[in-house]
Amino acid sequence: AEPELRFRPAAEAPVRLFTEPELARYDGQQEGQPIYLAVKGVVFDVTSGKEFYGKGAPYNALVGKDSTRGVAKMSLDPADLTHDTTGLTEEELKSLDDIFNNVYKAKYPIVGYTSRRILNEDGSPNLDFKPEDQPHFNIKDEF
Numbered sequence: 590a591e592p593e594l595r596f597r598p599a600a601e602a603p604v605r606l607f608t609e610p611e612l613a614r615y616d617g618q619q620e621g622q623p624i625y626l627a628v629k630g631v632v633f634d635v636t637s638g639k640e641f642y643g644k645g646a647p648y649n650a651l652v653g654k655d656s657t658r659g660v661a662k663m664s665l666d667p668a669d670l671t672h673d674t675t676g677l678t679e680e681e682l683k684s685l686d687d688i689f690n691n692v693y694k695a696k697y698p699i700v701g702y703t704s705r706r707i708l709n710e711d712g713s714p715n716l717d718f719k720p721e722d723q724p725h726f727n728i729k730d731e732f
Contacts, residue, residue: 605701607632612703616653617643627655628689630706633697655703661685672705
């Protein structure tokens with residue numbers, strides 16, 4: 590008797606790796622196009638919140654890029670709309686984690702990761718990247 594083959598269907602669409610120019614295409618300016626926002630290198634589909642993130646909406650400045658610093662500082666200043674967390678206070682870092690977990694991860698689907706999170710500027714692997722930090726990671730799936 591042949592062993593029964595079991596295939597696990599994908600729970601959701603595969604995640605993508607986004608470069609900055611690719612992510613910039615999803616900035617809420619085109620009607621019918623998804624709206625993406627990255628926080629901590631995780632790209633969320635915030636289209637369902639287009640009244641907040643769409644064209645002309647109050648938080649539109651955050652979309653189409655990794656806005657980690659802006660989220661941490663609760664700032665829409667263009668200088669803060671970056672992935673860079675250098676110099677953030679403990680309070681800002683705690684706020685970032687709270688918003689990341691309780692707003693974005695809780696409310697919006699994850700569609701991918703920024704290439705910067707996985708790769709260094711020169712294209713080499715980011716040795717600080719830990720799969721267990723990822724929202725879809727489950728150690729049981731690795732064995």
